[in-house]
Amino acid sequence: MNLLKSLPCYFFILIHLLINVYAINSELSSTQNVLISKQGPKPTKLFVFGDSYADTGNIVKSHSPSWKQPYGITFPGKPAGRFSDGRVLTDYIAKSLGIHSPVPYQWRKYGRHHWHNGMNFAFGGTGVFNTDVPLPNMTTQIDLLEKLMLGESVYSKTDLQSSLVLVALAGNDYSNLSTAGGTIPEIMAFITKVVNQLALNLKRIETMGGRKIAVTSLQPLGCLPRETMDSAFHQCNETENTAAIFHNLLLQQAVAKLNNDSYGSKQVFTILDLYTSFNKVIENRGILSGASCISSIDII
Ligand SMILES: *[C@@H]1O[C@H](CO)[C@@H](O)[C@H](O)[C@H]1NC(C)=O
Numbered sequence: 001m002n003l004l005k006s007l008p009c010y011f012f013i014l015i016h017l018l019i020n021v022y023a024i025n026s027e028l029s030s031t032q033n034v035l036i037s038k039q040g041p042k043p044t045k046l047f048v049f050g051d052s053y054a055d056t057g058n059i060v061k062s063h064s065p066s067w068k069q070p071y072g073i074t075f076p077g078k079p080a081g082r083f084s085d086g087r088v089l090t091d092y093i094a095k096s097l098g099i100h101s102p103v104p105y106q107w108r109k110y111g112r113h114h115w116h117n118g119m120n121f122a123f124g125g126t127g128v129f130n131t132d133v134p135l136p137n138m139t140t141q142i143d144l145l146e147k148l149m150l151g152e153s154v155y156s157k158t159d160l161q162s163s164l165v166l167v168a169l170a171g172n173d174y175s176n177l178s179t180a181g182g183t184i185p186e187i188m189a190f191i192t193k194v195v196n197q198l199a200l201n202l203k204r205i206e207t208m209g210g211r212k213i214a215v216t217s218l219q220p221l222g223c224l225p226r227e228t229m230d231s232a233f234h235q236c237n238e239t240e241n242t243a244a245i246f247h248n249l250l251l252q253q254a255v256a257k258l259n260n261d262s263y264g265s266k267q268v269f270t271i272l273d274l275y276t277s278f279n280k281v282i283e284n285r286g287i288l289s290g291a292s293c294i295s296s297i298d299i300i
Pocket residue numbers: 178237238239240
């Protein structure tokens with residue numbers, strides 16, 4: 001039974017065919033240097049929610065192509081459950097914090113000695129709402145952490161207060177849209193609904209103790225290989241890019257409001273600007289200037 005053979009989120013490995021995945025990785029890597037250069041105590045744990053941009057092996061082997069080649073061939077050297085030939089966002093951020101990449105929730109029983117690094121609840125193919133993969137959506141992922149905190153006392157609120165929380169949303173909620181034949185007003189209404197739910201999730205993580213919460217913006221959806229294939233990878237779909245820009249604008253407003261409402265004067269929430277990062281890599285055809293694209297990491 002291969003329930004997940006049609007996982008919608010293969011972005012990283014597909015991009016490898018188009019440009020150079022190492023370029024994106026090094027771009028993110030230089031971004032993470034910004035994370036550690038800020039003052040204040042460095043977070044000691046990393047908790048992760050989201051999709052394949054952050055999943056480090058939560059989907060069981062028999063159900064996911066992420067356990068097959070060419071995934072994992074450059075890191076860790078063989079397929080290991082990541083939807084990438086190498087590292088994903090989670091790994092880079094953990095590295096910048098000087099900790100091991102947090103153990104995937106699914107493997108927690110085997111990784112007890114790694115619990116002190118935090119835990120990864122991200123599942124490839126998922127969204128804030130249910131998608132076409134039968135896996136925990138973001139609300140359910142947060143439920144899983146809550147159970148570990150309240151039921152099993154694996155983590156305390158204090159743990160979360162000294163952690164970084166990464167929330168990665170690459171757009172699986174939207175993969176369904178075009179195939180479902182949504183009109184523009186329907187799509188805009190759905191984007192509003194997705195961002196509203198995402199904002200509720202962010203607020204909930206703060207209420208549970210999160211004090212440093214980073215959320216990704218959407219990459220230019222219309223420049224993903226699956227959208228540019230028809231033009232031999234030359235033409236981005238501007239309609240889909242506009243949808244991503246609209247999502248990002250609403251996210252920016254939501255995060256501004258959350259920060260305004262949050263505890264003390266500290267900026268709890270920050271946006272990891274994947275839109276700019278991806279665009280820069282695409283515009284430079286994989287050749288990077290070395291400058292970091294993400295400049296809004298002020299809270300870490
Ligand atoms: C761009 O994407 C939209 C929405 O997915 C789709 O309806 C449209 O046909 C695409 N345009 C092109 C030129 O492929």
